Structures are given as structure tokens and as C-alpha cells.
Amino acid sequence: METGKVNVTVTVNGVRRSAMVEPRMLLVHFLRDGLGLVGTHIGCDTSQCGACTVLLDGEAVKSCTVLAVQADGSDVTTVEGLGDMENLHPVQEGFWEKHGLQCGFCTPGVMMTAVGLLKQNLNPTEEEIREGLEGVLCRCTGYQNIVRAVQYAAARMSESEGHREVAAAGDDSGEGGR
Amino acid sequence: MPNVFGTPLKRREDPRLITGKGNFTDDIQLPGMLYMAVLRSPHAHARIKRIDVSAARQVPGVVAVYTGKDLEGKMGTIPTAWLVPDSDIKTPPHHALAVDQVRYVGDGIALVVAEDRYTVRDALELIDVEYEELPPVVNQEEAMKDGAPQLHEGVPNNIAFHWKAGEVPDEVFDRAEVVIRRRFYQQRLIPNPMETRAAVAQYNPSSGEMTIWCTSQNPHIHRFILSGVLGIPETKLQVVAPDVGGGFGCKIAVYPDEALVGYVARDLRRPVKWTEDRREHFTTTTHGRDMILDVELAGKRDGTLTALRIKNTANLGAYLSTAAPGVPTILFGLIAPGPYKIPKAAVEVIGVLTNTTPTDAYRGAGRPEATYQIERMIDLFADEIGMDPLEIRRKNLIREDEFPFDNALGLQYDSGNYHRALNKALEMINYDQFRKEQEEARKKGRYLGIGFSTYVEICGLGPSKVAGAVGFQGGLWESATVRVHPSGKISVFTGASPHGQGEETTFAQIVSQKLGVPVEDIEIVHGDTNRISMGWGTYGSRTTPVGGSAIAIACDRVLEKAKKIAAHALEVSESDLDFEDGAFQVQGVPGKKITFQEVTLQAYLAWNLPEGVEPSLEAQSFYDPANFVYPFGTHICILEVDGETGEVKLKKYVAVDDPGPVINPMVAEGQVHGGIVQGIGQALWEGAVYDENGQLISGTFMDYAMPKARFFPAFETAFTETPSPVNPLGVKGIGETGTIASTPAVVNAVVDALKPFGVKDLDMPLTPEKVWKAMQKGRREA
Incomplete structure (x- = not known):
């Protein structure tokens, strides 16, 4: 049914993208088809499986429950913006190192969920990781290697956080190295 | 070069998948592509009196609408590919779109093709169908009764087939010292790979060529069947399984939808995409299990088992899906005695049609059901005679020196060391200590339980002559082509079709080991009928034992030819050469050698080849195994049942599996993890539920409990490696072991925990409510 289209502008993976979309269009369809x-x-x-999880203004959200129009003016990061092979995000690295994926279908959403989780808690316990994965389903891995992947990423990220703090502490200007 | 066979190499399929660069079917975008959606029956059983599609046709953006009548006679029906012999099997027609009658909720009625995803859904809602509702029948035993609603003409009492193996006369049970009789219900399960099914078709009217990309575990089987259904010769039909997001058996079958996409793409001369939504997956993709098992186990007071007899009443749903008849019969029945020396066994199977979604293979397919009943029965038997569940297993397990072992139903188990796997698992727990803790805990009102599963399964499907003998309408060999390019890089074309199992890595490890070429120089090509000569696909844990073996043999053939060329170049005889570290080395003359890469170049230049040797370096194998392979192992589960709520809390889970030599321990462990979770899903949470009207009331992820991360402790896994004599690699398969072993281990543990309540058995899934009720009943009766 022809409905009035509206303009949406979203910064996706650092690039401003504009399009005319139906108001009912889901963000996930905007990303995939648009x-x-x-x-x-x-x-x-x-909205149970979490395969469509992206970062919306830095927060992990299921893009099947967000309308494209709701994302107007926002920043969206998808798996394509997380890191490439030359510069993998520690979460991507963890999934590769620890065999955190099999068929790979849920993986982008699970990784974005993990990024969101680690933003809130850089030093999660195994239990906290398992609880943090509440919103995602994976049918292949049995989750154990996903947990290991997140632990790997957490270690890598706190390591570099540590380095940054050391660098910041050693910086006389006191403004840190960020 | 270091050994690569047996090392935990990181997977080569991962870079594309972790960077969002995979290529799943729904990711495919073609110029001018249309979207298709299917209107599905809301009724379990009804006559279609009238369909009005006029409003749908008028929606702007709608290109076409088709009903079952529009397609009648223009495309073939969807066939069954497993015709169980000596079973009087009936195969009622399965139209891609129902013509005048619908037989389950989800049966396709009409389809719409439109310019985009949203329009196609809008139009679907405008199709007006008038139904005359018919009484449905959902349960297989009800369906067999006289007077039950009849689904198909010519299938009296809805019985599709009746099959038997073995014979155990009543007197064996009449005279036995101990007989345990028990009914188990293997509940219906919904496969739910995270990627639903999808298909894209593109037709070239000038050449008559069609390409169908689809979520298939076996693209060549899809091509074979779709070629017939659509009337397109195999020479003009390409089927591609791109990245496939899990299958678990439900992407083996050929469904109406892939055929419809092809039909419509040809008819409209535009590319067409169809993607199942999750709700559709719940009702239209094949389900698993749904078998009623009546089991009798006879034996002596000393724990010796003597006879097993089973009647399996299997619910096949509304139509016979591609492999459906093979699951409750051959794949379940023949392995029913499990790893135990039971001299007599008989299995009878009745396959019944009902107004439900068709059932077919689901991870393990028949073998989880077989393992479940025998592992539960042996515990019940032990309980009856007051024997420890561990002792009765030790007593009846086939011993190492008894292989090859002929079971009572004609299977020959290839090799095994069942006691070693059991002992290794026991080393990972402290059994005596656990029993003491259990005793102490019970005094404090805490209920701990331990459960064992000492399983064996049939894998590596399988010898083609057996496939023929059991009615599978195909072969079960596998093809491999190993093409060494002039530079020494290697392309391997396999007929297996992995979709998450990691063979792009493990197959490269096989080739690397054989030919001494680094893994990075080897590509594994799969899933495309235009690039691969033939293949039977990935299921039944056959990919590595059959597909991997074909590759190993093709590598041997490459080496054989290379050796001739090497001997000629070095002017020695072939018998003077050793192949090591990627070079042919003259024995006893250090430094006199020629590398594999140099030989390859010579093979292509062909300037100076030995007499009778043709140029190039490429070999093929069509490997047909001599027997199945039989992985085995021991899983042990320790858990606690909450005495107040009935909730089951898993505390420790130990898995020792023997898949033969392990090619990549990291990948193998991953397969075990995933399998365990899927098996525990059946034990504790999952179950498809129909109401009496045939409505699936567990039809979304909100109603169907999928296992989640927080439900599990970290599993402890280990392997023993007993080579199989069947294939050149000695490998047995690891894709299904976890699912096969874990379900009874968990249920046995729950029943063990509930012993103080007098509980002998509970039907799965063991939800808190069910467990709590069992405890309450025990408390009342105490």
C-alpha cells in the first residue's frame, strides 16, 4: 500500500545516509534493503533472537524493534562498522580465537550485544556474561565458546584500557590520552 | 612441515562471518528482483471452497498472484525420497500449493509476488478464502482409530506405512526373570536454526537456464528433485547453497517453497526471492521427533539383559517429507539396542499421518530417540533389581575385544572401547564422593541427581547398497575433486555441504596433511552444483567420514601421479622415493629431491612426462563407504532439583566422546557443546504443543523455550580416539553425538534426584511444573 514516505537521515558506521522511507519501515530493513x-x-x-542487534547511539538495540524514522538523526553501528580484517574489534577477534561461531548467522547480533555488554561492564564474571546474553539466541555453539570469546575480548579491552590509564597517569597535562 | 591433523586451527570461514561479509540467501539482491510470500492455512483441516484474490491483485506493486488451482498440472508434486521397503508405504500427493483441501496449519494456499517485502505482505492479507472446516486429528494414536478424520484418499486409518525388524517371541518375555515395560513420548521439537529457510531464483529465458540459491544442506539433492518438479533438465538447473545459517536436519528436505520460487521466476521472467519469517518456520518447516515408544526390556536378576522389543508409533504430520519415513524406522530402529549386548531385539514402526506440520530429520534423526529409550530403560532395569546404574552398564557394554560387533538387528559396529570412554568420564567426576554428598544433601532437603548416558550412534551415512536396501532413493557416497593448480595452490571440490560445521578448515587440514601444502594454499569449494560434479550433502554426521575420506583418497591419487612424475624427473624408480615434508626424496641420498610444487609445474608444462602419464595434476574420488561408522562415548550430568519450585539446576556436565581421530579439537569441541545444548533443550524445555484443533500453540520464540546461555554451566569435554577400520581416515563423526547423548543423561539425573519421591519416570520436557507436580505426588503418597 502506498503510504507517504518520509526522509530519514542516519549516520551509519560514520557515514551520513539519507533516504525516503515508509514510516512503518523497520530499521533492520532500512539497513539491509535500503x-x-x-x-x-x-x-x-x-524480538527474541537478537540477530539484528546494532548499536544505536552507542547502545545495543534490536533493530527489528526500532523504526527507521525513530533512528532519524542517530548514529548506528553495524557489524560492518565494528572492524575489518586489518583492524578487528577485540570482540571480533575473540569470536575468531575462541571459536565463538559456527554457522555465523546469529554472530553479528551476538557480537554487537557483547560490545554493548562490555561498554557497561568491562570486567564481567562468567555469570554476568551469560546473563548479558539473555537477549540473543544461538542454536549452534551451546554458548560456551561465545562466553570464552567475550572473556577474551574483555581481557584485551581492559588491557588496552589499562595502558591508556597508565599513559594518562603519566601525562602531566592531566587530560589523558583519549 | 608440522602436523596439521589434530591441531586447533582457527576457522577459515570466520573472517567473512565476523565482519558481516557472509553471503546468506536473504542477502542476495538481484536487479529487478521480486518478493514472494505464501498465504498459509489457518486451519488444520479444511476444504477450500473459494479463493478470491482480486483485491490482492489490485494492490500497487503486486505483480502476480497464484493459487493452487493456477499451478495444478503445471508443476510436479513434492516427492518423498525414502520409501521404506516391505512396509506397504503410501505416498499421498503433496501439492506445492493446496488445491482443494488443506491438511495442517501452515499448508500453502496461494502466493503473491510483489516489488517489495512490505507490499507482498499487505496483499497477502487481502486474499479472501472461504473454508469448510473439517475435523482435524493431531495425535497419531487417535489418527489410527476407526472413524478418525481421514487426511488423504487411499491411506486408510491414516497409516502411511508399517515396518518391522527382528522378531522376539512373547515367550522370551514371559519366561524372563525381569521385564521392564515403559511408554516414552518423544515430544515434537522445532529445529529453529537461526537462519530461517529462504530461496532466490533467477531464470534466463534465452538459454532456459535457472539458478536457485537456497538454504540447503544438500544442493545436489535439491537439484535432482527440483529438476523433476519444475521440469528443468539438470544441465540447465544450478542450485547453490551459499552460507547457510544452520540446518539441524530441517534443511535437508525439499519443500514446496523452493519449487514455487523457481516456478514463479520462470513464469514472470524476473528474479524472485522468498524468505520464511520465524512464525512461518514454526508451522511450515519440518518438525522433529514426535514418536510414542512402547518398550519392553527383559533380563536376569544379575543384570544381564536378554531381549528388547519396541513399538514406535510415529507422527509424520500431514505429508511425507523428503526423508521422513527413514527416521523412525532405519535410523531409529536398527540402533535401538545401543551399546549393550542384548541378544534379541525387535522393532515395529507405524508411520501415521496427522493434521500437523510434517516431521523429518532433526539433529540425530532417530538415534536420539533410540538412545533415549535404551538409556532410560537400563536405568529403570537397574532400579528394579537394585543395581547401580554404572554397574549395569559396565556389565552389559560391548567389550573392546568383541568388535566388530553384530547387533541383534543386523548392524555391525565397527570399532569401540566403550569402557575406556566411561572410565575417562568417571575420572572427571568423583562418583563415590557424589553419592555421599547426595545422601547428605537429601537429609537437608536438597535433591541432587546424577545421570549417565553411555551411547553409541550410527554415523557416516552410509554405504549406498544399504541406502538402497533400506529404501533411500539416492546414493550415500560422496565426491571429491582435488585440483592442484600450476602454482601448487589447490582447489578441493566436495559434494558435502557444510553449513557451520567448519569443514572449510578441517578439510583443508586433511589435504595439508596428505600433500604437505600449507592450509593457506588450499581452498575448499562446496555448495554449488555447477562447480561440483555430484554430492549427497551434509547430514547424519557423514561430512567428514564420507566426504573427508573421498578427499583423502583423491589426495592419494594425486600423490600417486605426482610420484610417477617425480621419479621420472629424478631418474629413479618410484619405489626409491619417500614423500615427506612436501617433497619426493630419494631414499638414502639426502638432498636429492623434488618438491611437490616443482612436480606440479612439470605436470602442467608437460615437456617431459613419463610414458603414459597425462598432463595436469588433478584427481577425483567417488567414495562409497563399506559400512556406517559408530561414534560412542559417555556423558554424565550432575544436577540439583529445587525442592520448592521443581526447577532443575545443572551443576556439572562431563562429556567424553569418541569420534575416531580428531582433526581439529577446537571445532570438534564446538560441535559437542552445541549438540549438548540442543539435547538438553529437549530434556528440559523444548516442546511443540498442538491443541485439539491442530493449532500450534508454541508457535513463536515467546512460547517455545529455546536454550539460552544462562541455563548452562561450562561443560567439561574430552575425547578418546578409537579409529574406525571403515574409512581411510579412521574418523567417525562428531556433529550429532552431543544431542544424542545428553537428553537421557539429564533425564536420568533428574529421575535420580527425585528418587526420594518415588519417581520412576517423567515425560519430557521436565519443566519446573512437571517436576514440582511429581514431587507433590510423592509427598502425598509418602
Whole structure:
């Protein structure tokens, strides 16, 4: 049914993207069909599986429960913006190192969830990681290696955080190295 | 070069998948592509009186609408590919779109094709169908009764087939010292790979060529069947399984939808995409299990088992899916005695059609059901005679020196050391200590339980002559082509079709080991019928034992030819050469050698080849195994049941599996983890539920409990490696062991925990409510 389209402007992976979309269009369809960013997957229609998780203004959200119009003016990071092979994000590295994926379909969403989790808690216990994965489903891995992958990423990230703090502490200007 | 066979190499498929650069079917975008969606029956059983599609046709953006009548006679019906012999099997027609009658909620009625995803859904809602509802039948035993609603013409009492193996006369049970009789219900499960099914078709009207990309575990089987359904010769039909997001059996079958996409793409001469939504997956993709098992186990007071007899009443759903008849019969029945020396066994199977979603293979397919009943029965038997569940297993397990072992139903188990795996698992727990803790805990009102599963399974499907004998309408060999390019880089084309199992890595490890070429120089090509001569796909833990073996043999053939060329170049005889570290070395003359890469170049230049040797370096194998392979192992689960709530808390889980030599321990462990979780899902949470009207009331992730990360402790896994004599690699398969072993281990542990309440058995899934009720009943009766 033809409905009035509206303009949406979203900064996706650092690039400003504008398009005319139907007001009912889901963010995930905007990303996949509109922008061709098919790394973000759709695994269900009831917001249970988390395969479509992206970062919206830095926070992990399920892009199947956000309308594209709601993301107007926001920053979105998808798996394509997380890191490439020359510069992997520690979470991507962890998934590769620890065999945190098998078929790889849920993986982009699970990784974005993990990024969101580590933003809130850089030093999670195993239990906290398992609870933090509440919003995602994986049918292949049995989750154990996903947990290991997140632990790996947490260690790598706190390591570099530590380095930054050391650098900051040694900086006389007191403004830190960020 | 270091050994690569047996090392935990990081997976080569991962870089594309962790950077969002995978290529799943729904990711495919083609110029001018249309979207298709299917209108599905909301009724379990009804006659279609009238369909009005006029409003749908008028929606702007809608290109076409088709009903079952529009397609009748223009495309073939969807066939069954497993015709169980001596079973009087009936295969009622399965139209891609129902013509005048619908038989389950989800049966396709009409389809819409439109310019985008949203429009196609809008239009679907405008199709007006008038139904005359018919009484449905959901339960297989009800469906067999006289007077039950009949689904198909020519299938009286809805019985699709009746199959038997073995014979145990009543007198064996009449005379036995101990007989345990128990009914188990293997609940219906929904596969739910995270990627739902999808298909994209593109037709070239000038050449008559069609390409169908689809979520398939076996693209060549899809091509074979779709070629017939669509009337397109195999020479003009390419089927591609791109990245496939898990299958677990439900992407083996050929469904109406892939055929419809092809039909419509040809008819409209535009590319067409169909992607199942999750709700559709719940009702239209095949389900697993749903078998009623009546089991009798006879034996002596000293714990010796003597006879097993089973009647399996299997719910096949509304139509016979591709491999459905093979699951409750061959794949379940023949392995029913499990790893135990039970001299007599008989299995009878009745396959019944009902107004439910068709069932078919689901991870393990028949073998989890077989393992479940025998592992539960042996515990019940032990309990009856007051024997420890561990002792009765030790007593009846086939011993190492008894292999090859012929079981009572005609299977020959290839090799095994069941006691070693059991002992290794026991080393990972402290059994005596646990029993003491359990005793102490019970005094304090805490209920700990331990459960064992000492399983064996049939894998590596399988010898083609057996496939024929059991009615599978295909071969079960596998193809491999190993092409060494002039530079020494290698392309390997396999007919197996992995979709998460990691063979792009493990197959490269096989080739690297064989030919001394670094893994980075080897590519593994799979999933494309235009690039691979033939293949039977990935299921039944056959990929490595059959597909991997084909590769190993092709590598041997490459080496054989290379050696001839090397001997000629070095002017020695072939018998003077050793192949080591990627070079042919003249024995006893250090430094006199020629590398594999140099030989390869010579093979292509062909300036100076030995007499009778053709140029190039490439070999093929069509490997048909002589037997199945039989992985085995021991899983042990320790858990606690909350006495107040009935909730089951897993505390420790130990898995020792023997898949033969392990090629990549990291990948193998991952397979075990995933399998365990899927098996525990069945034990504790998962279950498809239909109401009496045939409505699936567990039809979303909100109603169907999928296992989540927080439900589990970290599993402790280990391997023993007993080579199989069946194939050149000695490998047995690891994809299904976890699912097969874990379900009874957990249920046995829960029943053990509930012993103080007099509980002998509980039907899965063991939800808190069910467990709590069992405890309450025990408390009342105490």
C-alpha cells in the first residue's frame, strides 16, 4: 500500500545516509534493503533472537524493534562498522580465537550485544556474561565458546584500557590520552 | 612441515562471518528482483471452497498472484525420497500449493509476488478464502482409530506405512526373570536454526537456464528433485547453497517453497526471492521427533539383559517429507539396542499421518530417540533389581575385544572401547564422593541427581547398497575433486555441504596433511552444483567420514601421479622415493629431491612426462563407504532439583566422546557443546504443543523455550580416539553425538534426584511444573 514516505537521515558506521522511507519501515530493513548492509540479520519476528542487534547511539538495540524514522538523526553501528580484517574489534577477534561461531548467522547480533555488554561492564564474571546474553539466541555453539570469546575480548579491552590509564597517569597535562 | 591433523586451527570461514561479509540467501539482491510470500492455512483441516484474490491483485506493486488451482498440472508434486521397503508405504500427493483441501496449519494456499517485502505482505492479507472446516486429528494414536478424520484418499486409518525388524517371541518375555515395560513420548521439537529457510531464483529465458540459491544442506539433492518438479533438465538447473545459517536436519528436505520460487521466476521472467519469517518456520518447516515408544526390556536378576522389543508409533504430520519415513524406522530402529549386548531385539514402526506440520530429520534423526529409550530403560532395569546404574552398564557394554560387533538387528559396529570412554568420564567426576554428598544433601532437603548416558550412534551415512536396501532413493557416497593448480595452490571440490560445521578448515587440514601444502594454499569449494560434479550433502554426521575420506583418497591419487612424475624427473624408480615434508626424496641420498610444487609445474608444462602419464595434476574420488561408522562415548550430568519450585539446576556436565581421530579439537569441541545444548533443550524445555484443533500453540520464540546461555554451566569435554577400520581416515563423526547423548543423561539425573519421591519416570520436557507436580505426588503418597 502506498503510504507517504518520509526522509530519514542516519549516520551509519560514520557515514551520513539519507533516504525516503515508509514510516512503518523497520530499521533492520532500512539497513539491509535500503543501504545494502546485509551483515545485520533477521532471525525472528518477535524480538527474541537478537540477530539484528546494532548499536544505536552507542547502545545495543534490536533493530527489528526500532523504526527507521525513530533512528532519524542517530548514529548506528553495524557489524560492518565494528572492524575489518586489518583492524578487528577485540570482540571480533575473540569470536575468531575462541571459536565463538559456527554457522555465523546469529554472530553479528551476538557480537554487537557483547560490545554493548562490555561498554557497561568491562570486567564481567562468567555469570554476568551469560546473563548479558539473555537477549540473543544461538542454536549452534551451546554458548560456551561465545562466553570464552567475550572473556577474551574483555581481557584485551581492559588491557588496552589499562595502558591508556597508565599513559594518562603519566601525562602531566592531566587530560589523558583519549 | 608440522602436523596439521589434530591441531586447533582457527576457522577459515570466520573472517567473512565476523565482519558481516557472509553471503546468506536473504542477502542476495538481484536487479529487478521480486518478493514472494505464501498465504498459509489457518486451519488444520479444511476444504477450500473459494479463493478470491482480486483485491490482492489490485494492490500497487503486486505483480502476480497464484493459487493452487493456477499451478495444478503445471508443476510436479513434492516427492518423498525414502520409501521404506516391505512396509506397504503410501505416498499421498503433496501439492506445492493446496488445491482443494488443506491438511495442517501452515499448508500453502496461494502466493503473491510483489516489488517489495512490505507490499507482498499487505496483499497477502487481502486474499479472501472461504473454508469448510473439517475435523482435524493431531495425535497419531487417535489418527489410527476407526472413524478418525481421514487426511488423504487411499491411506486408510491414516497409516502411511508399517515396518518391522527382528522378531522376539512373547515367550522370551514371559519366561524372563525381569521385564521392564515403559511408554516414552518423544515430544515434537522445532529445529529453529537461526537462519530461517529462504530461496532466490533467477531464470534466463534465452538459454532456459535457472539458478536457485537456497538454504540447503544438500544442493545436489535439491537439484535432482527440483529438476523433476519444475521440469528443468539438470544441465540447465544450478542450485547453490551459499552460507547457510544452520540446518539441524530441517534443511535437508525439499519443500514446496523452493519449487514455487523457481516456478514463479520462470513464469514472470524476473528474479524472485522468498524468505520464511520465524512464525512461518514454526508451522511450515519440518518438525522433529514426535514418536510414542512402547518398550519392553527383559533380563536376569544379575543384570544381564536378554531381549528388547519396541513399538514406535510415529507422527509424520500431514505429508511425507523428503526423508521422513527413514527416521523412525532405519535410523531409529536398527540402533535401538545401543551399546549393550542384548541378544534379541525387535522393532515395529507405524508411520501415521496427522493434521500437523510434517516431521523429518532433526539433529540425530532417530538415534536420539533410540538412545533415549535404551538409556532410560537400563536405568529403570537397574532400579528394579537394585543395581547401580554404572554397574549395569559396565556389565552389559560391548567389550573392546568383541568388535566388530553384530547387533541383534543386523548392524555391525565397527570399532569401540566403550569402557575406556566411561572410565575417562568417571575420572572427571568423583562418583563415590557424589553419592555421599547426595545422601547428605537429601537429609537437608536438597535433591541432587546424577545421570549417565553411555551411547553409541550410527554415523557416516552410509554405504549406498544399504541406502538402497533400506529404501533411500539416492546414493550415500560422496565426491571429491582435488585440483592442484600450476602454482601448487589447490582447489578441493566436495559434494558435502557444510553449513557451520567448519569443514572449510578441517578439510583443508586433511589435504595439508596428505600433500604437505600449507592450509593457506588450499581452498575448499562446496555448495554449488555447477562447480561440483555430484554430492549427497551434509547430514547424519557423514561430512567428514564420507566426504573427508573421498578427499583423502583423491589426495592419494594425486600423490600417486605426482610420484610417477617425480621419479621420472629424478631418474629413479618410484619405489626409491619417500614423500615427506612436501617433497619426493630419494631414499638414502639426502638432498636429492623434488618438491611437490616443482612436480606440479612439470605436470602442467608437460615437456617431459613419463610414458603414459597425462598432463595436469588433478584427481577425483567417488567414495562409497563399506559400512556406517559408530561414534560412542559417555556423558554424565550432575544436577540439583529445587525442592520448592521443581526447577532443575545443572551443576556439572562431563562429556567424553569418541569420534575416531580428531582433526581439529577446537571445532570438534564446538560441535559437542552445541549438540549438548540442543539435547538438553529437549530434556528440559523444548516442546511443540498442538491443541485439539491442530493449532500450534508454541508457535513463536515467546512460547517455545529455546536454550539460552544462562541455563548452562561450562561443560567439561574430552575425547578418546578409537579409529574406525571403515574409512581411510579412521574418523567417525562428531556433529550429532552431543544431542544424542545428553537428553537421557539429564533425564536420568533428574529421575535420580527425585528418587526420594518415588519417581520412576517423567515425560519430557521436565519443566519446573512437571517436576514440582511429581514431587507433590510423592509427598502425598509418602
